Amino acid sequence: MSIVDESMNSELSSEVQSLASAALDRLNEHTLKTVHWHFSEETGSPFWLEKKSQLNFDPLTDVKSFDDLKKFPHFEDEWLRGGPIRRWVPKGHAGKPVYVFETGGTTGIPKSRMVIEDHWKDYELFSDTLPEKYFPRGANWLMLGPSGPRRLRLAVEHLAQYREGICFCIDLDPRWVVKLIKKGWMEHLEEYKKHCIDQAVTILTAGHDVKCMFTTPKLLESLGEALEEKGTSLSEVGITGIFSGGTEFTPQWTRFCVEELLGGSPEEGGVFMTPTYGNTLMGLACSKPISAEDGYKISYYAPQPRAVTEVVTFDDYNQLVGYGETGRVKLYTLTDEFFVPGFMERDEGERELPFKTYPWDGVSGVRPFHELASATTVGVY
Template identity: 70%
Template structure:
């Protein structure tokens, strides 16, 4: 068999697994015994019956688009499936610079998502038992606990900084750029203190802006990311562009520090970057953690139509776990549809950037 035929077979197997996963989770979320109050009530307004009319992934197009404003306000327990009532529950927020933030209730999803992500990390760059630095947003966000669990799952301990991105966005909107720089320096001060304290930290999560600020501070002090002991970094954020990827690998990190791009949010979990290949010229392609989350690149005018490979469209997200069901949500991102990969035998997306119709109104903060 050729590599192509192997890939074709893997794609077929994964599509069948996705269809089965879809059927199982629609049955779970719309069964009166197990489903959540939100979806059981919502189903009354549909012109179809999810329990009998959804038999494969494509059938999810029968659902109306999910509007994330539905996630604003309470009671949040309307999202908890009846079968999971009584379990210890977290609330993670997203957005919320103005008005009521969107929130997601979580029981174990963040642990499962990051354990799956752990399986994609090379042990030579992310040594088992190594300690981690979480250099990113704290507070009511998923990332802090998720990275902490990732470190623990791999046998290490996570050290975290205190970072409130909402305060930074407020400062930017008021034009207080000097204060933004001071706050960024305050966050980097915390990271420098942790790295200098003898904790033997070898792995890190951070964002492009913060990684650059940390690397520059270390250089100013005659050191570097590598000399600080860091071997592996997973990094995410809208600033992670193809050009920045090249800059990070060639200028900030050097040959011995591994960095992998990721694309994620509170609803999706974590999409992994295609393994680095010099032939790709630093192109970044992301693959969602199927079947728990699926991304499709869809036509700007018809969200039920997937664009061709290499073509540009808007990112559409589907989430299907026992805790959360999102049958189609238009992200605030666009990109190009990419072919499946042997490691991730399903569609990917490259060139992820803010959706062009709202890009001008997007505020990027300290991270």
């Protein structure tokens, strides 16, 4: 996060304070470079070049640090609904192949984000955080998550290939899942979940040497139960590393997963699980290592300087909450492909202190924003 405040300095070692200060310097420099790329006539995207004329300041001269991004209006959901998608492609990337990834879409027009290589870069950075012992290079992967026009499916496949493995994927349409929930067709929902889990069990028991996987908490639980019914378990079919994500990740669920599904800590059960928090705009936030000693608390840290998360007050989205206090999650995306100067997430949580591995602010206890929670359908996640 951008601000190294006084309340933090009294709680951190001098080493972490120094690392945090250096990280802030990198973020400020990266912000300046990103803004100049997106608002220069030679390299910027049609969207931001047009938006520039509507601003009451000049991004090229008035943005001198990350904190200056607060001069921009909040990034709006509706800007991503509908086309033309090429208005988001920076001139500096003209001629390159473009992906389009969607989110939502259960009702109305889905949000779309154009991507060129960000999904590769984000997951290569994430790869560096995975312990080799449990995510061995050359191992094959299972992608047990959403397919179709979603970033996650191609990103996990790239992660497997980047780590010299092969990725096996299942077919899963989360929009159909959400429709089943909204219609109250719970019997159909269970059958569809079983259909997805059956695909995964088939892959894991077909001799493909799959050691690593991505899945969501709900699907991981269902997969563990399905394997148990067959007299086996995740570790017995060869899984050693699980990367998982979704708002269902709570300390209670994590305790259940580690103790009941995975046979204990990695040292005991042989399976390492790392929670993540991500989306189509941000990429992937890693978690601080979870442990029983820490009550299975999950704290996420964005991949600065490419993305930043802040926890801000509910009545002023430009004001950070204090450490340990609750607020809404605010996201910034700062890559040469995509620029998001302050997007209000549909999540809330608690602001967490920097630490040595990630010397910037984190967020814990991520859950649906209370004002929107009743309208949020979690689905398979």
